[in-house]
Amino acid sequence: xxxxxxxxxxxxxxxxxxxxxxxxxxxxxxxxxxxxxxxxxxxxxxxxxxxxxxxxxxxxxxxxxxxxxxxxxxxxxxxxxxxxxxxxxxxxxxxxxxxxxxxxxxxxxxxxxxxxxxxxxxxxxxxxxxxxxxxxxxxxxxxxxxxxxxxxxxxxxxxxxxxxxxxxxxxxxxxxxxxxxxxxxxxxxxxxxxxxxxxxxxxxxxxxxxxxxxxxxxxxxxxxxxxxxxxxxxxxxxxxxxxxxxxxxxxxxxxxxxxxxxxxxxxxxxxxxxxxxxxxxxxxxxxxxxxxxxxxxxxxxxxxxxxxxxxxxxxxxxxxxxxxxxxxxxxxxxxxxxxxxxxxxxxxxxxxxxxxxxxxxxxxxxxxxxxxxxxxxxxxxxxxxxxxxxxxxxxxxxxxxxxxxxxxxxxx
Amino acid sequence: xxxxxxxxxxxxxxxxxxxxxxxxxxxxxxxxxxxxxxxxxxxxxxxxxxxxxxxxxxxxxxxxxxxxxxxxxxxxxxxxxxxxxxxxxxxxxxxxxxxxxxxxxxxxxxxxxxxxxxxxxxxxxxxxxxxxxxxxxxxxxxxxxxxxxxxxxxxxxxxxxxxxxxxxxxxxxxxxxxxxxxxxxxxxxxxxxxxxxxxxxxxxxxxxxxxxxxxxxxxxxxxxxxxxxxxxxxxxxxxxxxxxxxxxxxxxxxxxxxxxxxxxxxxxxxxxxxxxxxxxxxxxxxxxxxxxxxxxxxxxxxxxxxxxxxxxxxxxxxxxxxxxxxxxxxxxxxxxxxxxxxxxxxxxxxxxxxxxxxxxxxxxxxxxxxxxxxxxxxxxxxxxxxxxxxxxxxxxxxxxxxxxxxxxxxxx
Numbered sequence: 001x002x003x004x005x006x007x008x009x010x011x012x013x014x015x016x017x018x019x020x021x022x023x024x025x026x027x028x029x030x031x032x033x034x035x036x037x038x039x040x041x042x043x044x045x046x047x048x049x050x051x052x053x054x055x056x057x058x059x060x061x062x063x064x065x066x067x068x069x070x071x072x073x074x075x076x077x078x079x080x081x082x083x084x085x086x087x088x089x090x091x092x093x094x095x096x097x098x099x100x101x102x103x104x105x106x107x108x109x110x111x112x113x114x115x116x117x118x119x120x121x122x123x124x125x126x127x128x129x130x131x132x133x134x135x136x137x138x139x140x141x142x143x144x145x146x147x148x149x150x151x152x153x154x155x156x157x158x159x160x161x162x163x164x165x166x167x168x169x170x171x172x173x174x175x176x177x178x179x180x181x182x183x184x185x186x187x188x189x190x191x192x193x194x195x196x197x198x199x200x201x202x203x204x205x206x207x208x209x210x211x212x213x214x215x216x217x218x219x220x221x222x223x224x225x226x227x228x229x230x231x232x233x234x235x236x237x238x239x240x241x242x243x244x245x246x247x248x249x250x251x252x253x254x255x256x257x258x259x260x261x262x263x264x265x266x267x268x269x270x271x272x273x274x275x276x277x278x279x280x281x282x283x284x285x286x287x288x289x290x291x292x293x294x295x296x297x298x299x300x301x302x303x304x305x306x307x308x309x310x311x312x313x314x315x316x317x318x319x320x321x322x323x324x325x326x327x328x329x330x331x332x333x334x335x336x337x338x339x340x341x342x343x344x345x346x347x348x349x350x351x352x353x354x355x356x357x358x359x360x361x362x363x364x365x366x367x368x369x370x371x372x373x374x375x376x377x378x379x380x381x382x383x384x385x386x387x388x389x390x391x392x393x394x395x396x397x398x399x400x401x402x403x404x405x406x407x408x409x410x411x412x
Numbered sequence: 413x414x415x416x417x418x419x420x421x422x423x424x425x426x427x428x429x430x431x432x433x434x435x436x437x438x439x440x441x442x443x444x445x446x447x448x449x450x451x452x453x454x455x456x457x458x459x460x461x462x463x464x465x466x467x468x469x470x471x472x473x474x475x476x477x478x479x480x481x482x483x484x485x486x487x488x489x490x491x492x493x494x495x496x497x498x499x500x501x502x503x504x505x506x507x508x509x510x511x512x513x514x515x516x517x518x519x520x521x522x523x524x525x526x527x528x529x530x531x532x533x534x535x536x537x538x539x540x541x542x543x544x545x546x547x548x549x550x551x552x553x554x555x556x557x558x559x560x561x562x563x564x565x566x567x568x569x570x571x572x573x574x575x576x577x578x579x580x581x582x583x584x585x586x587x588x589x590x591x592x593x594x595x596x597x598x599x600x601x602x603x604x605x606x607x608x609x610x611x612x613x614x615x616x617x618x619x620x621x622x623x624x625x626x627x628x629x630x631x632x633x634x635x636x637x638x639x640x641x642x643x644x645x646x647x648x649x650x651x652x653x654x655x656x657x658x659x660x661x662x663x664x665x666x667x668x669x670x671x672x673x674x675x676x677x678x679x680x681x682x683x684x685x686x687x688x689x690x691x692x693x694x695x696x697x698x699x700x701x702x703x704x705x706x707x708x709x710x711x712x713x714x715x716x717x718x719x720x721x722x723x724x725x726x727x728x729x730x731x732x733x734x735x736x737x738x739x740x741x742x743x744x745x746x747x748x749x750x751x752x753x754x755x756x757x758x759x760x761x762x763x764x765x766x767x768x769x770x771x772x773x774x775x776x777x778x779x780x781x782x783x784x785x786x787x788x789x790x791x792x793x794x795x796x797x798x799x800x801x802x803x804x805x806x807x808x809x810x811x812x813x814x815x816x817x818x819x820x821x822x823x824x
Contacts, residue, residue: 005698011445033423035447040763073485074680209683268486271621286417351452
């Protein structure tokens with residue numbers, strides 16, 4: 001062997017509180033669940049875990065959709081699976097674009113060969129329903145795609161009404177809820193959304209690497225019409241559809257639904273460890289209940305906003321539509337935002353977020369998500385942030401941030 | 413909330429020895445590594461873990477390729493990333509097809525819009541070099557793709573010579589080593605392979621969900637010529653190439669190389685937990701050394717073959733090209749193979765494999781891979797298999813399988 005083996009030490013990450021826009025720290029129960037030994041993917045004990053995971057995510061997504069399961073990849077992979085399974089080359093897609101992750105939807109839909117029509121919004125705002133409705137009525141696209149909770153701007157685009165709008169025009173509604181699932185209400189059936197996807201590493205308190213998805217029967221029927229089963233697996237039960245073949249094998253939702261059905265038609269080898277983790281994330285949601293979990297994120301957000309304002313800082317974006325798990329804070333004039341972030345990380349062991357695109361160097365992003373969404377962590381980050389800013393020469397009222405947050409929690 | 417929370421018990425998989433064609437059991441050190449807490453993906457401690465993982469897999473792949481990293485998905489996702497990043501619609505691809513996973517390469521390349529030319533082999537054989545060379549010389553394809561170690565047939569297609577052949581015709585050589593990496597020699601640089609991919613759940617002793625990949629400089633240069641950076645991330649350093657844009661965002665290897673480079677250009681949120689696991693898998697290989705690990709798989713294979721033959725069973729496929737981590741065994745005439753598999757699972761706690769396509773109902777597959785590749789496990793599966801067959805009415809010489817395997821190990 002011409003290449004010698006390198007020697008590296010054991011995994012031993014520093015103790016770090018992740019209070020940026022995600023990932024957040026994983027719940028210890030999720031880490032423990034992932035240390036369980038593997039099973040074969042068609043073992044009855046494992047397929048039972050798959051079915052339980054489906055049932056749990058039906059609760060998390062508040063849906064009766066049969067097709068509620070996991071994509072084996074990060075949150076972005078589930079976005080691509082959704083769009084590539086719905087969009088064929090030449091199809092029209094209307095995309096709500098008011099942040100980095102709106103851009104991502106455009107980027108992915110373009111690669112599907114779709115004709116893109118955007119409804120643009122300023123970063124830090126949401127797009128009014130009327131403008132979306134006008135575009136959908138005019139274009140009658142195959143897909144309307146929007147982000148619910150774009151961490152780049154901290155805005156949560158309102159979804160109510162979009163489901164009905166889409167049904168009226170033969171359009172499928174895709175919602176990217178990567179950053180908000182279980183932290184804000186995602187009532188999939190009430191919204192009438194056709195596909196909603198998420199990630200574990202935000203409000204669900206797990207690691208990136210597997211992505212929950214839910215698909216309406218209407219969208220599933222359309223996707224099955226594009227079904228194209230692998231050679232050697234074709235049977236009467238899994239007959240090919242008449243529609244244009246989906247341009248990806250890995251992200252072919254028709255094949256994935258067959259795999260997650262009782263047919264168990266072989267596709268990839270399911271990622272056992274992350275399935276265990278995703279199941280535990282959802283069990284934690286079910287035990288806490290969505291009501292309490294959503295309220296916990298709202299309280300933390302209220303306390304964080306109170307604290308940051310009491311420190312004399314200014315928040316970016318429309319407060320009426322702010323996500324409840326992340327804040328964007330203007331970097332005071334003349335201050336080097338990256339020096340503050342480094343100080344937070346090195347001296348306090350806390351990660352806070354930088355920003356993308358037009359907001360780069362203009363705002364920090366501080367989140368409080370999932371397992372990390374708690375009174376102690378909110379108080380801890382505010383206290384550390386005050387000290388870090390003071391160390392960088394910012395004049396601040398001593399203790400005001402923590403006191404205001406304590407006060408907000410006391411009122412809650 | 414209209415959907416009530418379901419209640420399921422803690423993850424508690426049954427004790428199960430996975431001796432099929434994969435997944436195999438994960439090494440306990442890998443499971444422990446994955447229980448470490450998360451880090452932010454751009455934290456210096458985490459990017460250091462990424463760099464260490466790259467260095468470790470350069471050893472495992474025996475390559476100096478800078479671009480040696482992980483795809484966040486199962487083994488199949490890395491196949492698709494390779495083919496979609498090399499193949500544009502209308503490109504020619506020559507595919508060596510002598511098993512289920514040859515079919516998969518065809519299936520994925522077709523969805524890339526490539527024109528497919530297959531070099532076909534009977535299941536249970538490998539394809540002679542001359543036939544591949546003839547096709548490549550005639551077609552001068554963009555890509556020659558082959559599996560090295562197709563678990564559906566247990567055959568390992570010889571790769572030697574294909575690298576030179578491809579270079580002579582302006583072709584990129586893709587090798588799917590999902591089932592063999594670290595169990596058989598995969599000398600990437602010596603082969604002159606352009607892209608080789610694998611999975612953790614076979615010889616590497618980890619879970620499915622993340623997939624090692626290595627890319628030659630020559631292939632990387634070609635892929636960068638198709639680079640198309642996401643809006644808002646474009647800079648002089650990451651200028652777009654002139655080539656046709658890659659049809660997937662998630663699997664765009666140009667973007668993934670930028671992410672795994674010092675530029676750390678944002679793409680997906682790296683799956684921290686599986687990166688920890690993949691790093692630990694490769695550390696275990698480095699500590700054992702590839703020489704010893706490959707010899708361990710060879711010895712287990714020799715012992716397993718001796719044992720099965722001593723039991724009077726017949727093996728499927730060309731013994732000269734059998735993979736060293738899995739055997740295919742003809743199901744004796746009149747026997748219900750699935751009843752034997754169920755007995756093995758329920759009574760002995762051991763999983764052995766069924767088969768696909770033309771071999772379905774004709775052979776079982778028994779593997780001995782990674783952490784599960786050991787003398788005790790080989791002896792254990794042979795003893796249990798004998799008892800299960802006898803219980804199903806097969807006449808067998810008592811203890812002959814285990815004795816023959818013990819004898820083979822004593823000679824090794």
